Amino acid sequence: MTGGGGDYDAVVVGSGYGGSIAACRLAAAGVDVCLIERGRRWAAGDFPTNVVGLLSAVRVESRNWRIALGKKDALFQIHEQGDSLAVVACGLGGGSLINAGVIAPTPARVKKDPRWPSEWNKDWDACEASATSALSAQSIPTEFYNARIMRELAREALEDCVESPVKLSIDFGGGRGGGGGCLGCGNCLSGCPYDAKNSTDKNYLASAIENGCKVRTGCRAQYVVQNPDFDRLGGRGMRGRRWWICFDDLDYVCADFVVLSGIKLILFLD
Known part of the structure; x- marks a missing residue:
């Protein structure tokens, strides 16, 4: 890793009911918080209103068949793995x-x-x-x-x-x-x-933003790793935060606390 995209007291991953409420409460308490959302902001006119539009708003990812069909920021995300099938929403506001x-x-x-x-x-x-x-x-x-x-x-x-x-x-x-x-x-x-x-983008998230919460859309948190230098640096400076929330090998944010809300991540913990 060669760079960082932000330094926060807390990072919330996911903007559904759990994530939006967590971000709202943290921001209201004066915590420097950033909310990360894989999807985009959806305006009312963007939502599908017919069958063709609905089909184009679906992405299917199958670990069994090793395929992925549909836009990465599609509203409906269908994940198949083993004998399990999960459907989640992708967008600011999550399942709401x-x-x-x-x-x-x-x-x-x-x-x-x-x-x-x-x-x-x-x-x-x-x-x-x-x-x-x-x-x-x-x-x-x-x-x-x-x-x-x-x-x-x-x-x-x-x-x-x-x-x-x-x-x-x-x-x-x-x-x-x-x-x-x-x-x-x-x-x-x-x-x-x-x-x-x-939906939560109109209430809890709006309140969180009003209280200073930073929101990053279009960012998929790939994994969370513990800062190997944290103990040595004593938590000082950007690279001294306890956790790195990584989007890829170059882009990540740092935080002392991480709230994972309705998200699938690979965790590397000591």
């Missing part, structure tokens, strides 16, 4: 770009599970309310077909919750989403072309 934004309260029986840390019980409701507020969850005003299905599922799985527990992180009234509100097109799972879905 291609899900229906369904939010339901935690069932009481789940909260009572003794395997949860006891400290969580004190803050559970407050944290759940905070997340619901940040994601601008709204009750469904129109009985779309998919909304009826979700309501039936909720009735079976969340019977001990309040009546009509399902809310969506979608703008139904032309507010925070900025695109005039949901039109019920059913395109949630391939990205909202009307900018009505409150």
Whole structure:
């Protein structure tokens, strides 16, 4: 390695729900943080709205057949290895770009599970309310077909919750989403072309950036290595940070703390 692309207190890899919230909380606490995302920024008009567009937004990588088909920054990334198949989103906002934004309260029986840390019980409701507020969850005003299905599922799985527990992180009234509100097109799972879905790039990531978080898109973290000089240098200077997050043999960033969120990496640890 011959160079470095940044020196931070913390680096977050991945911009889905886990990564965006981590970056938001770190930045709000005054930590010098950088968020790394393999994909690109998706504008509402970039999302596919027909079958042809959907097929062009898919990349398939097979370790079994040693092939890769599709654009490297395709919205849908399908990975096959052994007998496993994984589908992930590639873009700033991660999985929030291609899900229906369904939010339901935690069932009481789940909260009572003794395997949860006891400290969580004190803050559970407050944290759940905070997340619901940040994601601008709204009750469904129109009985779309998919909304009826979700309501039936909720009735079976969340019977001990309040009546009509399902809310969506979608703008139904032309507010925070900025695109005039949901039109019920059913395109949630391939990205909202009307900018009505409150994906994490519009809330947690926006807040993180406002608090000083640096965002690097189009960067695929290949591996994380421990700085062999860290102990000798005592953590001083760019090359004195504990970790190197490498994109290739020449480009990398340094940090004392690394948060891996929904990402596949090769780790070289002592």
